[in-house]
Amino acid sequence: MHPAPSVIVFTSLSGLGFGLLLWLGFGFPAVSGWVAFVFFAIAYLLAVGGLIASTFHLGHPERAMKAFTQWRSSWLSREGVCAVAALLVMALYGAGLVFVGERWSLLGWIGGLLSLGTVFTTSMIYGQLKTVPRWHTPLTPALFLGFSIGGGALMAGQVTAAIVLLIAVGAAQIAYWVIGDQALSKSGTNLASATGLGADGSVRPFEPPHTGSNYLLHEFGYVVARKHSQKLRVIGLLLVAVIPVLCLMLPFSHALAALAVLSHVAGVLCVRWLFFAEAEHVVGLYYGVRTT
Amino acid sequence: MTTLPERTEKKLGLVIDLDTCVGCHACVISCKGWNTENYGAPLSDQDPYGANPSGTFLNRVHSYEITPASGPAQLIHFPKSCLHCEDAPCVTVCPTGATYKRTEDGIVLVNESDCIGCGLCAWACPYGAREMDAAAGVMKKCTLCVDRIYNENLPEEDQIPSCVRTCPAGARHFGDLGDPNSDVSQLVAERGGMDLMPEQGTKPVNKYLPPRPKDQIDEQIDILAPLLAPVSEEPQGFFSWLDKALERI
Amino acid sequence: MAQPQLDLSPPVSDEIRKTTCYMCACRCGINVHMKDGKVAYIEGNRDHPVNKGVLCAKGSAGIMQHNAPSRLRAPLKRVGPRGSGQFEEISWDEALDLAVEWLEPLRADPEKLAFFTGRDQSQSFTSFWAQNFGTPNYAAHGGFCSVNMAAAGIYTMGGAFWEFGPPDWDHTKLVMLFGVAEDHDSNPIKMGIGKIKARGARVIGVNPIRTGYNAVADDWIGITPGTDGLFILSLIHVLMKAGKIDLDYLARYTNAPVLVNSDPKSPEYGLFLRDDDGKPLVIDRETGKLTPFDQPGVRPDLSAKYRQAGITHVPVFHLMAERYLSDEYAPEAVADRCGIAATKIRAVAAEIARVAFDEAFELEAEWTDFRGETHKTMTGRPVSFHSMRGVSAHANGFQTCRALHVLQILLGTVEVPGGFRFKPPYPKPVEAHPTPHCGVKPNSPLNGPHLGFVRGPDDLALKEDGTPARIDKAFTWENPMSAHGLMHMVISNAHSGDPYKIDTLFMYMANMSWNSSMNTRGVMDMLTDTDENGDYVIPRIIYSDAYSSEMVAYADLILPDTTYLERHDCISLLDRPICEADAAADAIRWPVVEPDRDVRGFQTVLVQLANKMKLPGFTDEDGTAKYTDYADYITNHQRRPGIGPLAGWRMSDIGLTEGRGDPNEGQLDSYISNGGFWVGHIPDEALYYKPWNTAYQDWAVKIGIYDTPQPYLFQLYVEPMRKFQLAAEGHGDRQPPDHLRDQIKEKLDPLPIWYETDQTGNDGFTVNALTQRPMAMYHSWGTQNAWLRQIHGRNPLYVPTKLMREHGLKDGDWAKVTSLHGEITVPVMEMAALNDNTVWTWNAIGKRKGAWALDKDAPETQKGFLLNHLIHELLPPKGDGLRWANSDPITGQAAWFDLKVKIERTTAPAQSQPAFDPITSPVGQGPDSLAWKVGK
Numbered sequence A: 001m002h003p004a005p006s007v008i009v010f011t012s013l014s015g016l017g018f019g020l021l022l023w024l025g026f027g028f029p030a031v032s033g034w035v036a037f038v039f040f041a042i043a044y045l046l047a048v049g050g051l052i053a054s055t056f057h058l059g060h061p062e063r064a065m066k067a068f069t070q071w072r073s074s075w076l077s078r079e080g081v082c083a084v085a086a087l088l089v090m091a092l093y094g095a096g097l098v099f100v101g102e103r104w105s106l107l108g109w110i111g112g113l114l115s116l117g118t119v120f121t122t123s124m125i126y127g128q129l130k131t132v133p134r135w136h137t138p139l140t141p142a143l144f145l146g147f148s149i150g151g152g153a154l155m156a157g158q159v160t161a162a163i164v165l166l167i168a169v170g171a172a173q174i175a176y177w178v179i180g181d182q183a184l185s186k187s188g189t190n191l192a193s194a195t196g197l198g199a200d201g202s203v204r205p206f207e208p209p210h211t212g213s214n215y216l217l218h219e220f221g222y223v224v225a226r227k228h229s230q231k232l233r234v235i236g237l238l239l240v241a242v243i244p245v246l247c248l249m250l251p252f253s254h255a256l257a258a259l260a261v262l263s264h265v266a267g268v269l270c271v272r273w274l275f276f277a278e279a280e281h282v283v284g285l286y287y288g289v290r291t292t
Numbered sequence B: 001m002t003t004l005p006e007r008t009e010k011k012l013g014l015v016i017d018l019d020t021c022v023g024c025h026a027c028v029i030s031c032k033g034w035n036t037e038n039y040g041a042p043l044s045d046q047d048p049y050g051a052n053p054s055g056t057f058l059n060r061v062h063s064y065e066i067t068p069a070s071g072p073a074q075l076i077h078f079p080k081s082c083l084h085c086e087d088a089p090c091v092t093v094c095p096t097g098a099t100y101k102r103t104e105d106g107i108v109l110v111n112e113s114d115c116i117g118c119g120l121c122a123w124a125c126p127y128g129a130r131e132m133d134a135a136a137g138v139m140k141k142c143t144l145c146v147d148r149i150y151n152e153n154l155p156e157e158d159q160i161p162s163c164v165r166t167c168p169a170g171a172r173h174f175g176d177l178g179d180p181n182s183d184v185s186q187l188v189a190e191r192g193g194m195d196l197m198p199e200q201g202t203k204p205v206n207k208y209l210p211p212r213p214k215d216q217i218d219e220q221i222d223i224l225a226p227l228l229a230p231v232s233e234e235p236q237g238f239f240s241w242l243d244k245a246l247e248r249i
Numbered sequence C: 001m002a003q004p005q006l007d008l009s010p011p012v013s014d015e016i017r018k019t020t021c022y023m024c025a026c027r028c029g030i031n032v033h034m035k036d037g038k039v040a041y042i043e044g045n046r047d048h049p050v051n052k053g054v055l056c057a058k059g060s061a062g063i064m065q066h067n068a069p070s071r072l073r074a075p076l077k078r079v080g081p082r083g084s085g086q087f088e089e090i091s092w093d094e095a096l097d098l099a100v101e102w103l104e105p106l107r108a109d110p111e112k113l114a115f116f117t118g119r120d121q122s123q124s125f126t127s128f129w130a131q132n133f134g135t136p137n138y139a140a141h142g143g144f145c146s147v148n149m150a151a152a153g154i155y156t157m158g159g160a161f162w163e164f165g166p167p168d169w170d171h172t173k174l175v176m177l178f179g180v181a182e183d184h185d186s187n188p189i190k191m192g193i194g195k196i197k198a199r200g201a202r203v204i205g206v207n208p209i210r211t212g213y214n215a216v217a218d219d220w221i222g223i224t225p226g227t228d229g230l231f232i233l234s235l236i237h238v239l240m241k242a243g244k245i246d247l248d249y250l251a252r253y254t255n256a257p258v259l260v261n262s263d264p265k266s267p268e269y270g271l272f273l274r275d276d277d278g279k280p281l282v283i284d285r286e287t288g289k290l291t292p293f294d295q296p297g298v299r300p301d302l303s304a305k306y307r308q309a310g311i312t313h314v315p316v317f318h319l320m321a322e323r324y325l326s327d328e329y330a331p332e333a334v335a336d337r338c339g340i341a342a343t344k345i346r347a348v349a350a351e352i353a354r355v356a357f358d359e360a361f362e363l364e365a366e367w368t369d370f371r372g373e374t375h376k377t378m379t380g381r382p383v384s385f386h387s388m389r390g391v392s393a394h395a396n397g398f399q400t401c402r403a404l405h406v407l408q409i410l411l412g413t414v415e416v417p418g419g420f421r422f423k424p425p426y427p428k429p430v431e432a433h434p435t436p437h438c439g440v441k442p443n444s445p446l447n448g449p450h451l452g453f454v455r456g457p458d459d460l461a462l463k464e465d466g467t468p469a470r471i472d473k474a475f476t477w478e479n480p481m482s483a484h485g486l487m488h489m490v491i492s493n494a495h496s497g498d499p500y501k502i503d504t505l506f507m508y509m510a511n512m513s514w515n516s517s518m519n520t521r522g523v524m525d526m527l528t529d530t531d532e533n534g535d536y537v538i539p540r541i542i543y544s545d546a547y548s549s550e551m552v553a554y555a556d557l558i559l560p561d562t563t564y565l566e567r568h569d570c571i572s573l574l575d576r577p578i579c580e581a582d583a584a585a586d587a588i589r590w591p592v593v594e595p596d597r598d599v600r601g602f603q604t605v606l607v608q609l610a611n612k613m614k615l616p617g618f619t620d621e622d623g624t625a626k627y628t629d630y631a632d633y634i635t636n637h638q639r640r641p642g643i644g645p646l647a648g649w650r651m652s653d654i655g656l657t658e659g660r661g662d663p664n665e666g667q668l669d670s671y672i673s674n675g676g677f678w679v680g681h682i683p684d685e686a687l688y689y690k691p692w693n694t695a696y697q698d699w700a701v702k703i704g705i706y707d708t709p710q711p712y713l714f715q716l717y718v719e720p721m722r723k724f725q726l727a728a729e730g731h732g733d734r735q736p737p738d739h740l741r742d743q744i745k746e747k748l749d750p751l752p753i754w755y756e757t758d759q760t761g762n763d764g765f766t767v768n769a770l771t772q773r774p775m776a777m778y779h780s781w782g783t784q785n786a787w788l789r790q791i792h793g794r795n796p797l798y799v800p801t802k803l804m805r806e807h808g809l810k811d812g813d814w815a816k817v818t819s820l821h822g823e824i825t826v827p828v829m830e831m832a833a834l835n836d837n838t839v840w841t842w843n844a845i846g847k848r849k850g851a852w853a854l855d856k857d858a859p860e861t862q863k864g865f866l867l868n869h870l871i872h873e874l875l876p877p878k879g880d881g882l883r884w885a886n887s888d889p890i891t892g893q894a895a896w897f898d899l900k901v902k903i904e905r906t907t908a909p910a911q912s913q914p915a916f917d918p919i920t921s922p923v924g925q926g927p928d929s930l931a932w933k934v935g936k
């Protein structure tokens, strides 16, 4: 799939933002006053910034409102609804902490769960797609949630939780890659099933339907070189989990904490790029983009 | 409205004959022509006279080579447009309800004024049947020529899709695949019409007729050999045969 | 949420204007839907005899041709050096004056003008113009196209493949295609294949490449290029040997029984025994007596010999038996050379025999033959054949095509139900065609039509001194039966001043500096070459094109044509009409929109030039013009009394009539209101056996196809060819130069033969290299089309799996492809459904930078390429001091497909090679986005 910057930024940042909101909602850390303000500000910058980025790839952002109507069937619509609800509830909850110095815990819990829901619905936009076997697995929501909660813990300064979660997420990510590399071939969808011509012999694309380009090739034609992706996987893993965990294990220092967060954020962007770039859409079969 | 209808009164669709399609692309351009001038935004082209031309088409003709275990390789021309699936994932993923499946005839359409151009429906379609128009910023797809098939401004015989009307080889058939007695359903039954990517669970309405078995002529030779028995081995014998034969006519 | 309410009956258009497509030469009927006076959508015309409603990709894309940014806008006068593309726009007055200033003086020495037309569909008109100018140097492009098919067909059976005759799609049960990718009958062939596929009947494709028609073929025979003749003669061998031939048909309708002088010492050796009126003689089986072939009640004998004045005469069929029963044509003997297993050859022969004879059927239709015998039924032999350039574009194509016709005739499957059928004006025997004319007189018309069918040496176009009368050397000993001329030799002959120098080269609708020439770079050099005083060797070039093609840059004066939707055209029975096997038909084009540029229909420009020069035929004695423009000519010109360009809606004293009749001022309006065409149906009893069917002959005379009935025999044995052989053997006073004697003796055999084409210098070049027509492109002119070029924007070289392996190639690699003439470097792709020793690419996709209003980095210029750079119009020197043409020694047909190459893997260059510097575009470059919707 074409790794569009807007979607990568969107999923990465909003994931972290809602992750942080989730922890704040559950009262970790139990901040209030101007400290709470700073935490909430960061969370909202990330979450809202991400959501705004997501509109960049729309053909008609001015109609974005319409996207709230189809929550009954559409994960994208559900995500919109969830996100708005989460942001509203958490705003109220945050206001209480910052201005009134009151903690309305119930509100916090609801907001936290909505934040979690937002991340889950986002992940299901991809996880639901049978057409992208690599995504079509429970690991996709697991991973999105993992990154969100783990990243959130990291930013919320929940050291032990963060260490545990990041190690878990790192492991999950590795599993995701290993399984993902088999996903297309295991999916049962191949050129033979795509054309129905398998019975008479081995099928091979001959001439493309057009020598000019089109939307499909732009969206689904993206291919990363195996070597390149292997490199990025290692780097991503180091940044997203290994380095942050090491920083956290060393005696605490603000510099190290900052490094851990930055490294993690960079890592999330990196693995998210791979999440898209490595994903094979079955339409690629018709065009002979992927043969496996 | 994005939820799929329980059932549709008809299942209008196309039946494409892979044994007959010569790969001429007539259906591709006819479709481009009709749909540029009709339903919704025109199908635009970017850099049309330049180094990297691209454009929106609702129907494209691929070609595939089949190499059998024995015998010569075969080449199949393979037209592909929206299959108007019964369980159309493109419909359910659409956040705005722009994409919908008509209850009357099962045609899957995009209501362009509701489309935000998010592209998710194209991601959800296993067949590459949807193309976002770069100029209009909305999703385009085969409309099954919904603006022709009921169009009273067209003569009855022309109330069929543009691609079907134009196909020189008659490899494209249009009709109600929900009605077992329709010509198209009959054709599908006779010729073993097939679904593309059945495992995707989309239940396509469009069907493909598989190519007939090819390169069988050598196998007949034993039956046909007697036909070639020489009238005589040496030339002279041929002329005496000729004389006798001429007597008979 | 409720589902949106749609308007299911939106208005389709304000108006439909019906005319004739010209995105290719098939000439389908189109409905042009207009909105606000603009072209909105083009679809096929259901009532039209050619396409019956369907339309191909090119036809539907006509709207993009009509609005193409590459359209020329005004007459152009060259200001920069030739080939630079630098022009200034001038007015039509200036343009016409300049043209007349150049042309008029040449009337005193008419051969100084060479007027050649390419994709011209008004040849009866353009030749009429050339004839009245007086130049012998006129032809259209048939010489490099498919003259082998036309000539072999007409000499053998008075009609040809090409678009002049189809299989009987409604009755045939087996169709065999030899070397057809697309052909002129584009839509009808597809419709036909669709029909027989629907019936589950069988298609056999004989073709080194398995795409398109050959891909849907039930059986594919990936023959070695150039060997079809051998394969066909082997089929003939097997079928004759098994007696699976139609003796009755042969005896009645062919010259199989005609008696041939068989005395090697006689000056008539090999000629027919004729009576005093020159009628070929046969032996009647009933009486055993010698008699003219056409007498009532005669039952010609296929085997009886006849001795007269000490000379034995044997029937043609006897000679055929002697030749084709010989083991040299046994499947086993030809299998390796054809690359077809002997068993496969037998299997095909057997299937042909089965369908032709076991599936024969009778149509209940009474008809009377030319001998006066009435037949209760018509016998169907449902085997049919079609063939085109795969056979004709080889230097043995004439004989190969002859062999195919002989096979059809032996099976008795021509002009019978289920077989091959003629479209009017065919059948038309050689005798009904003119001979070539080259009688030049200063300031007067030529003594007759330029092109025709020679009957023997006396008809050759030679001057008193025996040198060629025509610039293209058509109808000379080098290629005596070159019925369409040799357009591909004009530029190189004019450049080398052989046979003589010319002053002005006037061309129309042919991209001669690019895809329609062999040795493309060489041609560019010839067109721009200068002599010692710096003048161009070809002093003047006038050219008419409608678009910014590669050729435009090489002319001194451009006369810009309209698009096909903006002018009158006439698709005439005098020319290449749109008839069907059961009807005569002709058609027009008319301006469905007016040009928005300063351009004029070229035919009208020719009328205007003729009027200014007061050419006879176009002006009366007093110099007053007969025709104001082409529309006027179409309506009022009469070729013979009562016979005009259009056969429909003519006038008689009792009112409207068809075929023969006086001009009718309202004729064009009648055509327009009828959808742009006219159809005259052939009576039911005249639908088959046309050459011998009195009902057909009478109908043909009635509508003016001929003036008297012309029944004739199919010529299995072509006597005119024998006459050339006799000359080569020393008989007669018109004698060939000695260096050509052997070639004529060997190649002009009156019975079909197969010979390997000249391989001089080809050692090391062993791979066949071919091109194919893409169904969605038309030569060079499809590329300017924004929709079509997205389908075919570049053309890889397709290489068979075996050669890919051998040369370590994979898809997308680049290969250096060399012939003994040139070298190209191009991208390759693997193909499995391909003859093991053949590479190919799509024709004419590669483009010159600066042409067609495209970006100079367009894929057509970067990755596209032409094979033409590897092909030369001359064969390499053989050391005999002569240069032999790369064409068929009988017809002069350009031998495009004899090309042999060598390929090797190479590193990818910046772009495909050879690369040429850009030409300046006279029209600029097209817009960078399109959303063409004319309605609201």
Ligand SMILES: Nc1nc2c(c(=O)[nH]1)N[C@H]1C(S)=C(S)[C@@H](COP(=O)(O)OP(=O)(O)OC[C@H]3O[C@@H](n4cnc5c(=O)[nH]c(N)nc54)[C@H](O)[C@@H]3O)O[C@H]1N2
Pocket: C024, C025, C145, C146, C178, C179, C180, C181, C182, C183, C184, C185, C186, C206, C207, C208, C209, C223, C224, C225, C226, C227, C228, C388, C389, C390, C391, C394, C770, C771, C772, C773, C774, C775, C776, C777, C778, C779, C897
């Ligand atoms: N779409 C489209 N239609 C066209 C044209 C076009 O440019 N585009 N051009 C028009 C013109 S000008 C012409 S002349 C006609 C030509 O119509 P075709 O004769 O169909 O022209 P080609 O594409 O040259 O096809 C030649 C075929 O012969 C095969 N072939 C080559 N050598 C041999 C051989 O030795 N034996 C056999 N059996 N096969 C062989 C090639 O593989 C190819 O399939 O098409 C006309 N129609």
Ligand SMILES: Nc1nc2c(c(=O)[nH]1)N[C@H]1C(S)=C(S)[C@@H](COP(=O)(O)OP(=O)(O)OC[C@H]3O[C@@H](n4cnc5c(=O)[nH]c(N)nc54)[C@H](O)[C@@H]3O)O[C@H]1N2
Pocket: C118, C119, C141, C144, C145, C146, C508, C509, C510, C511, C512, C515, C516, C517, C544, C545, C546, C547, C548, C549, C550, C551, C561, C562, C563, C564, C602, C771, C772, C778, C779, C780, C781, C843, C844, C867, C868, C896
């Ligand atoms: N390698 C290879 N070369 C081949 C062939 C092959 O098979 N292989 N095929 C050969 C054959 S059979 C043929 S017929 C030739 C065809 O080659 P050409 O006869 O050159 O055909 P086109 O390329 O279509 O060029 C025709 C010219 O007419 C112009 N034109 C188009 N429409 C109009 C109009 O309405 N009015 C005027 N005045 N001009 C117009 C176009 O712009 C173009 O410049 O190519 C030959 N060249």
Ligand code: SF4
Pocket: B020, B021, B022, B023, B024, B025, B026, B027, B028, B061, B077, B079, B166, B167, B168, B169, B170, B171, B172
């Ligand atoms: S028009 Fe018909 S034959 Fe041509 S590509 Fe389309 S389906 Fe095939």
Ligand code: SF4
Pocket: B081, B082, B083, B084, B085, B088, B089, B090, B091, B108, B124, B125, B126, B127, B128, B129, B130, B141, B202
């Ligand atoms: S083919 Fe694709 S676009 Fe058409 S209905 Fe099925 S899923 Fe939707």
Ligand code: SF4
Pocket: B093, B094, B095, B096, B097, B098, B099, B110, B114, B115, B116, B117, B118, B119, B120, B121, B122, B138, B139
């Ligand atoms: S692109 Fe348009 S139609 Fe497709 S899912 Fe998005 S909003 Fe719906």
Ligand code: SF4
Pocket: B030, B031, B032, B034, B035, B058, B059, B081, B082, B141, B142, B143, B144, B145, B161, B162, B163, B164
């Ligand atoms: S049915 Fe209409 S929209 Fe669909 S492919 Fe055919 S022409 Fe195009």
Ligand code: SF4
Pocket: C021, C022, C023, C024, C025, C026, C027, C028, C051, C055, C056, C057, C058, C059, C060, C186, C187
């Ligand atoms: S075959 Fe196509 S391009 Fe040629 S005349 Fe017919 S519709 Fe036009």
Ligand SMILES: [Mo]
Pocket: C144, C145, C146
């Ligand atoms: Mo041609």
